[in-house]
Amino acid sequence: MLRLERRPQPSRLWTWLAPLLAVLATMVAGGLLFALLGKNPYEAVATIFWEPLFGEFASYYRPQLLVKGAPLVLIGIGLGLGFRAGIWNIGAEGQYIVGALTGAGVGLAVYPLDAWFVFPLMVIAGALGGWAWAMIPALLKVRFGTNEILVSLMLVYVAEELLAAMALGPMKNPEGMGFPGSRNLQQYPAAHNAEILTGTGMHWGVVAALIAVIFAYVLLGRHILGYHIRLSGQAPRAARFAGVRPARLVLTCLGISGALAGLAGMFEVSGPAGQVSIDFNVGYGFTAIIVAFLGRLHPAGIALAGLLMALTYIGGEIAQSNLGLPAAAIQMFQGMLLFFLLAVDLFTNFRVRLRKTEVA
Amino acid sequence: MDLSSINPVLLLASLIVAATPILVAAIGELVVERAGVLNLGVEGMMITGAICGFAVAVETGSPALGFLAAAAGGAALSGLFAALTQFALANQVASGLALTLFGLGLSSLMGQGYVGVKPPATPRLDIPLLGDIPVLGRVVFGHDLVVYLGLALVVVVWAWLKFTRAGLVLRAVGENHDAAHALGYKVVRLRLLAIGFGGACAGLGGAYISLVRVPQWTEGMTAGAGWIALALVVFASWKPGRVLLGAWLFGGVTVLQLNLQAAGIAIPVEYLSMSPYLITILVLVIMSADRSRAPASLGRIFHASG
Numbered sequence: 001m002l003r004l005e006r007r008p009q010p011s012r013l014w015t016w017l018a019p020l021l022a023v024l025a026t027m028v029a030g031g032l033l034f035a036l037l038g039k040n041p042y043e044a045v046a047t048i049f050w051e052p053l054f055g056e057f058a059s060y061y062r063p064q065l066l067v068k069g070a071p072l073v074l075i076g077i078g079l080g081l082g083f084r085a086g087i088w089n090i091g092a093e094g095q096y097i098v099g100a101l102t103g104a105g106v107g108l109a110v111y112p113l114d115a116w117f118v119f120p121l122m123v124i125a126g127a128l129g130g131w132a133w134a135m136i137p138a139l140l141k142v143r144f145g146t147n148e149i150l151v152s153l154m155l156v157y158v159a160e161e162l163l164a165a166m167a168l169g170p171m172k173n174p175e176g177m178g179f180p181g182s183r184n185l186q187q188y189p190a191a192h193n194a195e196i197l198t199g200t201g202m203h204w205g206v207v208a209a210l211i212a213v214i215f216a217y218v219l220l221g222r223h224i225l226g227y228h229i230r231l232s233g234q235a236p237r238a239a240r241f242a243g244v245r246p247a248r249l250v251l252t253c254l255g256i257s258g259a260l261a262g263l264a265g266m267f268e269v270s271g272p273a274g275q276v277s278i279d280f281n282v283g284y285g286f287t288a289i290i291v292a293f294l295g296r297l298h299p300a301g302i303a304l305a306g307l308l309m310a311l312t313y314i315g316g317e318i319a320q321s322n323l324g325l326p327a328a329a330i331q332m333f334q335g336m337l338l339f340f341l342l343a344v345d346l347f348t349n350f351r352v353r354l355r356k357t358e359v360a
Numbered sequence: 361m362d363l364s365s366i367n368p369v370l371l372l373a374s375l376i377v378a379a380t381p382i383l384v385a386a387i388g389e390l391v392v393e394r395a396g397v398l399n400l401g402v403e404g405m406m407i408t409g410a411i412c413g414f415a416v417a418v419e420t421g422s423p424a425l426g427f428l429a430a431a432a433g434g435a436a437l438s439g440l441f442a443a444l445t446q447f448a449l450a451n452q453v454a455s456g457l458a459l460t461l462f463g464l465g466l467s468s469l470m471g472q473g474y475v476g477v478k479p480p481a482t483p484r485l486d487i488p489l490l491g492d493i494p495v496l497g498r499v500v501f502g503h504d505l506v507v508y509l510g511l512a513l514v515v516v517v518w519a520w521l522k523f524t525r526a527g528l529v530l531r532a533v534g535e536n537h538d539a540a541h542a543l544g545y546k547v548v549r550l551r552l553l554a555i556g557f558g559g560a561c562a563g564l565g566g567a568y569i570s571l572v573r574v575p576q577w578t579e580g581m582t583a584g585a586g587w588i589a590l591a592l593v594v595f596a597s598w599k600p601g602r603v604l605l606g607a608w609l610f611g612g613v614t615v616l617q618l619n620l621q622a623a624g625i626a627i628p629v630e631y632l633s634m635s636p637y638l639i640t641i642l643v644l645v646i647m648s649a650d651r652s653r654a655p656a657s658l659g660r661i662f663h664a665s666g
Contacts, residue, residue, distance in 0.1 A: 004449070004663065006663065088453055090457065140641070140644075140645055144645050144648050145648045146641075146644050146645050146648040147591075147594060147644065147648065149400065149453070150587060150590060150591045150594070150640070150641075150644060151641050151644060153584070153587050154584070154587065154588075154591070154637040154638075154640050154641050155637070155641070156584075157583065157584045157634070157637045158634045158637050158638060161630040161631070161633050161634045162630070162634070164630045165628055165630035165631060168628075168630070169628060286461060289457055289461070290458075290461065293454060326468075326469055326472055327468075328465055328466075328468035328469035328472070328579075329465075329469055330465075331461075331464065331465030331468065331469075332462060332465030332466050332469055333465070334461065334465070335458060335461040335462030335463075335464075335465045335466075336462060338454070338457075338458040338461065338462075339440065339444065339458050339462060342444050342448065342450040342451070342454055342455055342458060343443075343444055343448045343450065345448070345450060346448040346449060346450070349449070350449065
């Protein structure tokens with residue numbers, strides 16, 4: 001008979017082994033799924049994980065890794081901070097959309113002003129937009145004790161409607177011949193989030209993601225706020241006695257994650273996406289939840305996990321065009337990854353022991 | 361704008377139809393939460409139920425089989441959540457989110473061949489005499505079987521929780537799983553059953569959207585109904601009767617805003633479409649003052665040591 005025994009402390013080895021095992025298990029299960037869909041499983045998995053990095057057209061795909069990874073890492077870092085403290089911001093997708101709207105809104109409002117301060121203003125507006133959207137669940141939780149999971153999630157749907165309203169209404173391109181969608185910011189140099197080094201995929205969002213990783217690493221390891229975050233997650237009662245104010249922590253964690261998600265949206269709309277359109281958001285806010293968990297809520301881990309998820313996005317697109325693999329299969333593949341991670345995590349917190357049958 | 365084009369009788373009748381999916385899903389989730397488990401995967405199970413039910417109904421031509429398949433599909437998906445939280449002792453919030461993300465992917469994969477297909481119609485019960493009463497007949501007696509099944513579920517769950525021994529044990533497990541375990545009740549087994557029931561209900565609710573309410577299949581068509589169902593349980597303070605009240609309220613808001621859209625009110629469609637979500641938030645804020653009602657073991661991991 002097998003018996004589970006709680007470890008006094010989470011195993012360090014398993015903490016880092018679990019994500020690797022989860023990725024392997026997902027490859028196997030994903031392979032089975034692809035086989036069921038009538039594709040060669042080996043070829044499909046290789047296309048997703050190998051082709052973008054070392055394949056024939058890798059020089060084109062590698063920069064995409066940064067482009068797709070940057071928003072995931074930016075959002076994931078913020079979510080990770082909150083999750084550590086037991087504050088569940090599930091609505092990053094909404095904060096991402098609102099950040100894009102406020103950021104692009106500033107750019108579109110001053111069009112065609114050509115000044116150096118346009119882009120920095122947009123960055124600030126994007127962060128503020130995401131922050132403000134995240135403050136709604138934060139303030140409601142602090143003031144009324146409302147569940148932040150449900151409120152932040154409801155606000156995703158509200159933000160999606162707002163995006164549609166903006167793309168069809170106030171932000172519609174006046175020279176767009178009636179098509180929905182805003183002016184293309186890529187054609188407005190003062191507002192364009194262009195590549196810093198041509199051909200590398202390196203835009204300002206990537207820089208911001210890198211700064212966020214370092215910032216979060218220092219915050220968690222070296223700053224009293226980071227200590228409070230970790231303490232509140234692991235021992236809420238002890239945190240209260242140590243003088244941590246839960247309300248302030250909720251406001252801070254949701255605020256930071258909202259601002260980072262807003263930034264991600266702003267960098268996306270002014271760079272790779274280019275314009276405010278109805279289908280602007282592609283679910284980065286939700287995938288970032290997987291990224292945060294896969295990265296063990298640790299900043300360095302989240303950076304690696306973000307790149308891995310970016311890889312599955314790009315590889316998935318290649319598999320879509322080369323092998324005719326449905327886009328939904330990739331979405332399922334990413335969901336599976338989180339499942340396996342949560343399952344394998346059993347070994348991080350528990351030891352499996354063989355129980356000897358006792359004689360009565 | 362022409363508000364006179366809104367027919368109050370039809371409005372009430374469609375209110376009940378709009379309320380049914382979230383009512384059924386919320387009643388299932390209420391039982392799960394009363395057992396002390398927080399399953400945030402309702403949205404994922406609903407959308408999976410929606411496509412399972414739709415696919416089977418289209419293939420067999422029988423909506424009844426479709427609804428059965430939807431319940432089975434929802435329950436099967438909830439089995440994944442059950443395995444993660446009850447055996448692998450994983451965090452329930454994370455597992456529920458994983459279930460929703462996975463369910464959304466799974467459903468759009470399964471639904472690829474079904475976009476634009478028309479499902480067989482679910483027949484309305486034609487109750488002789490009762491159905492002919494002028495206003496009441498159409499509003500109360502002119503619906504399909506699932507509507508009445510949903511109402512029956514509310515009564516059954518209420519009575520089961522309040523008057524039966526099994527209901528009492530379920531509540532005990534939800535309030536204090538360690539004490540219930542010490543008394544010899546099978547905590548994990550009971551929770552597995554509750555999670556399965558919740559999954560079946562969510563699947564059924566999802567199929568009601570794809571087979572009756574809309575009726576067709578589009579990706580992500582539940583559009584947050586599962587999350588509204590979760591909010592409904594909080595709104596109801598974990599009481600079945602108030603779930604019904606809440607479901608009608610949300611049904612009413614949904615139907616009213618759709619009717620206002622059709623009547624050509626001078627507010628852009630997008631802002632009207634926001635209203636069900638905003639009302640949900642508003643109601644959550646009002647109700648969250650009363651925190652005492654939540655089952656005490658809700659969301660906590662049970663690990664029998666010994």
